Amino acid sequence: MAEQKPIAAWMTDMDGVLVHEGRMIPGADTLLHRLSERGVPFLVLTNNSIHTPRDLRFRLRSSGLEVPEESIWTSAMATAAFLDDQRPGGSAYVIGEAGLTTALHEIGYVLTDTRPDYVVLGETRTYSFEAVTTAIRLIDAGARFVATNPDATGPSTEGLLPATGSVAAMISKATGTDPYFVGKPNPLMMRAALNRLQAHSESTLMIGDRMDTDILAGLEAGMRTVLVLSGITRADEVERFPFRPTRVVTSIADLVDDV
Structure with a gap:
């Protein structure tokens, strides 16, 4: 086997890796400080839009x-970059919040419910029946369907919440049209992140807490991967997947000495 290149850039998921419900996971501050101090390029990724x-x-x-x-x-930024590449200066009907609408405005998109090029679905805590109905009718009339990420659930202090993937499934069921998911595990988001870092996949490490998004995305982009057990995926669930991370650790604190 070819000798692996030294890790020259780091990517890490946010929720479940660096923070949990607004509280820092011990060791995250030390790791980020060490990366900054030593001039190691890093990027914090999140599927939350x-x-x-x-x-x-x-x-x-x-x-x-x-x-x-x-x-x-x-x-949201990855979705905006994708739309700007596919159809510059287009239009979209958006279900989402400031992270998504701001990203689309910054690429010059018009947000409208009148014959939009796309229906773009993102994360929000205020899904409305009216907005979902409008999205269904626009897709049925020919608008292309794009969603920021496929996560079916997200965490909260009260327990799991339905997320983008769940609402996308409802719209898909009504229209017979599946969305194009831009976020993890789509390697498109990872390649855009690599370009942003000016890094190569063979020398970049991806850290995440979800096997089905973070680890899969890193694997498909050609990166080495580390699963932390401080978030969604439990240790006893790892073997259920047909792929494995490069390494499994308890938390981000276990990686501080690797910088």
């Missing part, structure tokens, strides 16, 4: 973590 990078930076800082805006890459 609710917040802008500026909002996320503030939220992370409130948890005790310092992450610059340019080191944050969201599924």
Whole structure:
């Protein structure tokens, strides 16, 4: 086997890896500080499209973590980059919040419910029957269906919440049209992140807490992967998947000495 290249860039998921319900996971601050101190390129990735990078930076800082805006890459940003490449200057009907609408405005998209090129579904805590009905009718009339990420559920202090993937399934059932998911595990999001870092997959590490998104995305993009057990996937679930991470650790703290 060819000798592996040294890790020169790091990518990490946010929820379940760096923070949990707004609280820093021990060791996350030390790891990020060490990466910054030693000039190692890194990117914080999230499938959550609710917040802008500026909002996320503030939220992370409130948890005790310092992450610059340019080191944050969201599924909303990846979706905007995809649409800008596919149909520059287009239009979209959006179900989502500021993270998604801001990203689309920044690429010059018009947000409208009148004959849009796309229906774009993102994360929100205020899904409405009216908005979902409008999306169904627009897709049925010919709008292309794109969603930021396939996560069926997300965490909250009260337990699991339905997420983008669940609402997408409802719209798909009504229209017979499946969405194109841009976020993890689509390697498209990972390749865009690699380009943003100016890094190569063979020398980049992906850290995540979900086998079905983070680890799969890293694997399909050609990166080495680390599963942390501080989030969604439990240790006894790893063997159920047909693929494996490069390494499994208890938490981000176990990786500090690898920087």
